Amino acid sequence: MNILTIDGRISLIPHPTESLAGQIQQAANNGKSFNHVDLSTQDFRNSTFNNVNFSGADLTECDFEGSTLINVNFRQCRALRAKFSNCQIRNCIFDQSDLSNSDFSGSSLIGGSFTMANLQGAYFFCVRLESIFFQEALFSHPNFSHPSPAS
Numbered sequence: 001m002n003i004l005t006i007d008g009r010i011s012l013i014p015h016p017t018e019s020l021a022g023q024i025q026q027a028a029n030n031g032k033s034f035n036h037v038d039l040s041t042q043d044f045r046n047s048t049f050n051n052v053n054f055s056g057a058d059l060t061e062c063d064f065e066g067s068t069l070i071n072v073n074f075r076q077c078r079a080l081r082a083k084f085s086n087c088q089i090r091n092c093i094f095d096q097s098d099l100s101n102s103d104f105s106g107s108s109l110i111g112g113s114f115t116m117a118n119l120q121g122a123y124f125f126c127v128r129l130e131s132i133f134f135q136e137a138l139f140s141h142p143n144f145s146h147p148s149p150a151s
Contacts, residue, residue, distance in 0.1 A: 033055075039062060043062075049072050050070045064087055074092060
C-alpha cells in the first residue's frame, strides 16, 4: 500500500483486497497522520478506526455509518452532513469541528468531547451519551429526540 497526496487530497494506491478504511488504519498504525487531508464524500461504512488522527481533515459528507471509532482525533475537522449513525464512538475528540447537519442517530458516544464544535442542525435521535463534554458547543436546531415509551 502506498499513500500519495496531491493538492491536499489523499490518494491511496489501492491494494486489491483492502478497503480504503483498512488502508488508512494500516497507515495510522505505521504513524501516518491524516490531518488537513481532503477525504470528503468517502464511504467508510462498517469500518473500524482506532487511534487515527483526522485533525483538520475535510470529512464533508463522509459516511461512517455502522463504524467503530475509538480514540480518534477529529479536532478542527470539517464534517458537514457527515453520517455517524449507528456507530460505536469511544473517547473521540470533535473539538472545534464543524459538524453542521451531521447525523449521529442510533450511535453510542462514550467518553469524548465536542468543545466549541458547531452542531447546528445535527441529528442525535436515539443516541446514548455518556461522559461527553459539549462545553461552548454551538447548538441551533439540534435534534436530541428519543421515542416515547409505549404505554
